[in-house]
Amino acid sequence: MKKPFVAPSVLAADFSRLDxxxxxxxxxxxxxxxxxxxxxxxxxxxxxxxxxxxxLRPHSRSVFDVHLMVSNPGDLFGPFAQAGADYITFHAEAxxxxxxxxxxxxxxxxxxxxxxxxxxxxxxxxxxxxxLDLVLVMTVNPGFGGQALIGECLEKVKKLVRIREExxxxxxxxxxxxxxxSTAAKVREAGVDVMVAGEAFFKAQDKKALVALLKG
Ligand code: DX5
Ligand code: ZN
Numbered sequence: 157m158k159k160p161f162v163a164p165s166v167l168a169a170d171f172s173r174l175d176x177x178x179x180x181x182x183x184x185x186x187x188x189x190x191x192x193x194x195x196x197x198x199x200x201x202x203x204x205x206x207x208x209x210x211x212l213r214p215h216s217r218s219v220f221d222v223h224l225m226v227s228n229p230g231d232l233f234g235p236f237a238q239a240g241a242d243y244i245t246f247h248a249e250a251x252x253x254x255x256x257x258x259x260x261x262x263x264x265x266x267x268x269x270x271x272x273x274x275x276x277x278x279x280x281x282x283x284x285x286x287x288l289d290l291v292l293v294m295t296v297n298p299g300f301g302g303q304a305l306i307g308e309c310l311e312k313v314k315k316l317v318r319i320r321e322e323x324x325x326x327x328x329x330x331x332x333x334x335x336x337x338s339t340a341a342k343v344r345e346a347g348v349d350v351m352v353a354g355e356a357f358f359k360a361q362d363k364k365a366l367v368a369l370l371k372g
Contacts, residue, residue: 161349162367164190164354164358165190165191165301166190167203175215193205193226198227198249199298219243220243221242221330222236225299229246230257233266237266241266270291278315285327288327293332294309296332302355305335313331335356340370351371
């Protein structure tokens with residue numbers, strides 16, 4: 157079986173030294189960089205906007221995985237596409253016209269993703285699975301790093317793997333929240349393609365070893 161990609165989340169990095177964080181990610185063997193955008197409304201925390209992503213882009217060779225935890229996500233697709241995002245993921249809970257918004261991301265030449273919080277079932281996004289490139293399954297309630305993984309959410313990953321197989325689709329499945337060396341095995345066993353890791357990555361002394369350990 158193919159090993160999952162690792163996507164360190166810069167939420168856990170020192171925001172005054174994000175160029176150094178990008179260099180650490182590139183040197184670690186992690187393929188993606190996860191960028192958590194929070195608006196203080198959809199989630200009770202604030203992070204950064206498109207300018208930060210644009211400024212970071214030339215410092216990194218990584219795939220840029222932008223996770224929008226915002227209300228009215230459609231307003232930000234253009235700015236984040238221009239800033240250099242590769243994947244643009246928004247929350248099912250923050251949008252009514254999910255199908256239209258996924259198409260809007262694709263029209264900008266970017267890969268569209270949908271995220272679901274722990275209380276949202278897979279059935280909420282089943283109809284749009286054929287038109288997206290990434291499903292980001294939150295395994296914590298979004299807003300903060302360093303929380304414990306909610307194990308029940310991994311059942312949704314298993315369900316998505318089954319549906320993907322049945323329908324012959326090829327979207328990627330990502331797990332976000334509480335991924336660390338103690339939880340990695342069960343996350344991989346659920347069938348994940350991308351493992352987001354914030355604290356586990358930036359607290360690790362040996363980041364290369366951490367990435368290898370997460371990949372299994
Ligand atoms: C939480 C964010 C996560 C966060 C994960 O709302 O979406 O991406 O950075 O952090 P850890 O890996 O520390 O749980
Ligand atoms: Zn995230």
